[in-house]
Amino acid sequence: MSETPHIDIDYVANLARLDLSEEEKAKLGSQLDDILGYFDKLNTVDVEGVEPMAHAHKVFNVWREGDEPGETYAPEVLTKMAPEHRDNQVVVPKVVE
Amino acid sequence: MSDLHFKTITELAAMLAAGETTSVAITQAVIDRTAAVDDKVKAFLSSDADDALAQAKASDERRAAGKAIGPLDGIPIGIKDTLAVKDQPLRCASKMLENYVSPFDATCIVKLREAGAVIWGRLNMDEFAMGSSTENSAYHTTCNPWDLETIPGGSSGGSAAAMAAGEAIATLGTDTGGSIRQPAALCGVVGMKPTYGLISRYGLVAFASSLDQVGPFARTVEDAALLMQAMLGKDPLDSTSIEQPEAPDYAAALKEKKGPWKLGVPAEFFGEGIDPEVKANIEKAIDWYKSQGCEIVNISLPHSELAVPVYYIVATAEASSNLARFDGVRYTHRSEESKDAMTLFTKSRGEGFGDEVKRRIILGTYVLSSGYYDAYYLRAQKVRRLILSDFEKAFEQVDAILTPTSPTPAFKRGERADDPLAMYLSDIYTISVNLAGLPAISIPSGFTESGLPIGLQVIGKAFGEADMFAVANAFEKAHDYAQQTPKL
Numbered sequence: 397m398s399e400t401p402h403i404d405i406d407y408v409a410n411l412a413r414l415d416l417s418e419e420e421k422a423k424l425g426s427q428l429d430d431i432l433g434y435f436d437k438l439n440t441v442d443v444e445g446v447e448p449m450a451h452a453h454k455v456f457n458v459w460r461e462g463d464e465p466g467e468t469y470a471p472e473v474l475t476k477m478a479p480e481h482r483d484n485q486v487v488v489p490k491v492v493e
Numbered sequence: 494m495s496d497l498h499f500k501t502i503t504e505l506a507a508m509l510a511a512g513e514t515t516s517v518a519i520t521q522a523v524i525d526r527t528a529a530v531d532d533k534v535k536a537f538l539s540s541d542a543d544d545a546l547a548q549a550k551a552s553d554e555r556r557a558a559g560k561a562i563g564p565l566d567g568i569p570i571g572i573k574d575t576l577a578v579k580d581q582p583l584r585c586a587s588k589m590l591e592n593y594v595s596p597f598d599a600t601c602i603v604k605l606r607e608a609g610a611v612i613w614g615r616l617n618m619d620e621f622a623m624g625s626s627t628e629n630s631a632y633h634t635t636c637n638p639w640d641l642e643t644i645p646g647g648s649s650g651g652s653a654a655a656m657a658a659g660e661a662i663a664t665l666g667t668d669t670g671g672s673i674r675q676p677a678a679l680c681g682v683v684g685m686k687p688t689y690g691l692i693s694r695y696g697l698v699a700f701a702s703s704l705d706q707v708g709p710f711a712r713t714v715e716d717a718a719l720l721m722q723a724m725l726g727k728d729p730l731d732s733t734s735i736e737q738p739e740a741p742d743y744a745a746a747l748k749e750k751k752g753p754w755k756l757g758v759p760a761e762f763f764g765e766g767i768d769p770e771v772k773a774n775i776e777k778a779i780d781w782y783k784s785q786g787c788e789i790v791n792i793s794l795p796h797s798e799l800a801v802p803v804y805y806i807v808a809t810a811e812a813s814s815n816l817a818r819f820d821g822v823r824y825t826h827r828s829e830e831s832k833d834a835m836t837l838f839t840k841s842r843g844e845g846f847g848d849e850v851k852r853r854i855i856l857g858t859y860v861l862s863s864g865y866y867d868a869y870y871l872r873a874q875k876v877r878r879l880i881l882s883d884f885e886k887a888f889e890q891v892d893a894i895l896t897p898t899s900p901t902p903a904f905k906r907g908e909r910a911d912d913p914l915a916m917y918l919s920d921i922y923t924i925s926v927n928l929a930g931l932p933a934i935s936i937p938s939g940f941t942e943s944g945l946p947i948g949l950q951v952i953g954k955a956f957g958e959a960d961m962f963a964v965a966n967a968f969e970k971a972h973d974y975a976q977q978t979p980k981l
Binding site: 403405408409411412413414415416417420424427428430431434435437438439440441443446447448449450451452453455458460469473474477478479480486488489490491 | 592593594596688689690703729732733735796798799801802803805806813817820821822823824825826827831832833834835836837838839840842843844846848851852854855856858859862869871872873874875876877878879881913914917929930955
């Protein structure tokens with residue numbers, strides 16, 4: 397991170413599956429470069445040998461004790477919220493030629 | 494303050510038990526108050542008065558039959574728009590979920606219903622809980638009842654403003670980096686973020702899963718403790734929820750724990766960027782504790798200045814992953830320009846998300862992307878450990894830590910809208926607590942000369958809610974800040 401940080405917005409927006417207008421890209425680009433510059437503060441501390449922390453408590457491998465089948469939602473309860481649905485199925489644009 | 498809508502849960506529970514009022518009367522008072530003031534405050538995204546009154550009627554019938562449940566039975570509690578309530582909209586103040594109606598109750602809602610509470614309305618917030626001013630709501634901004642030109646804080650700004658304006662007896666919010674405590678401070682009410690894992694996150698729309706917690710807004714510490722007592726506990730539907738070896742009894746703790754305590758004050762929280770009035774106010778609060786025989790210990794949390802960059806790496810990384818589910822397929826907004834799978838995703842997300850959400854998705858995707866993961870995400874996780882170690886060391890010496898909740902009182906609407914970094918620094922005193930998974934509460938500690946509320950933050954040990962409540966309760970009982978209400 398020694399050089400001035402810069403986000404390749406087109407590349408990252410594609411990874412995030414997010415459509416951005418040219419205007420949004422320009423504005424976001426300069427704001428994010430400022431924020432990344434601020435993140436450089438993290439280089440002021442020595443983290444050699446420090447174990448990364450992903451979670452507040454030392455809890456690992458939580459298993460369910462027996463998974464009893466229970467009630468589920470009727471299909472129409474879940475499919476009625478889809479932007480387009482038919483016969484209890486979600487309709488999407490054609491994805492294979 | 495004889496109005497029902499400004500009374501505490503404790504006061505109303507006594508009145509209900511004595512037959513001096515009914516849940517229908519309380520709920521109607523809250524509905525009427527909301528109708529009278531919400532045009533100005535705009536705390537609610539939607540509300541369902543008939544549904545609330547039906548719940549209130551059921552509570553009164555239970556009581557008449559001698560089957561009243563407890564102190565929350567019949568009390569109307571407002572809900573942030575990020576928590577699932579069956580058959581109510583769940584939009585997270587986003588266009589992305591404009592038409593979503595929840596088919597189920599979040600676990601915290603189930604528990605409140607079991608305690609007899611009346612579930613009331615949908616409270617405004619920053620879109621997907623991303624923001625510190627509630628200006629990022631896709632629907633409207635919420636005003637601070639103490640000065641309508643200023644912001645109520647965020648992201649749970651609607652929950653805080655509704656409390657200050659008397660539009661609910663208590664409310665629920667969520668806190669990922671300060672989203673309960675900062676608006677509580679700015680609106681002059683009590684707001685509390687529990688130890689990570691104490692309350693189930695099931696039914697809370699995920700923003701940053703390793704940081705998110707549900708928590709209460711209330712008029713008093715005692716009321717906050719009542720709500721926590723009802724909501725806590727291990728939930729099979731959230732594998733990060735934790736069963737404590739010994740079930741806490743907060744009501745008993747508030748009666749028994751009277752101090753004096755050893756209280757830590759970290760120098761790092763009183764340096765650059767703090768408003769002089771806030772600083773003087775918190776120093777006065779610390780002096781009060783000292784006058785009560787508490788030992789004030791100067792402690793150091795040396796890595797706290799790194800909490801903001803760590804947070805905005807960890808939280809955005811988790812958000813970029815969590816928000817991938819909003820894809821235009823099953824229950825979200827779908828773009829009319831969707832021609833194939835790719836445009837279905839990209840156009841629907843581009844149209845459905847607002848500016849701040851897009852900014853955080855891009856940032857989070859970037860810090861996780863190949864080539865940058867080690868430099869940003871992995872390094873941030875390591876510094877997160879150092880921040881936790883600072884707290885662990887401090888708590889070897891003290892029972893609780895006192896700090897300001899927010900570096901400034903409420904600021905004017907629009908003031909920080911185009912400067913995301915300045916907005917991110919609003920959370921500078923609250924986010925290290927989320928990174929470390931600790932409990933903390935903000936309580937009213939006074940007002941600025943211009944009449945804006947200031948909040949004192951009490952940080953507790955992990956699962957040390959009982960002591961944290963007791964420390965906060967002592968200050969509250971000796972002052973009348975919590976009883977003051979804004980003129981609307």
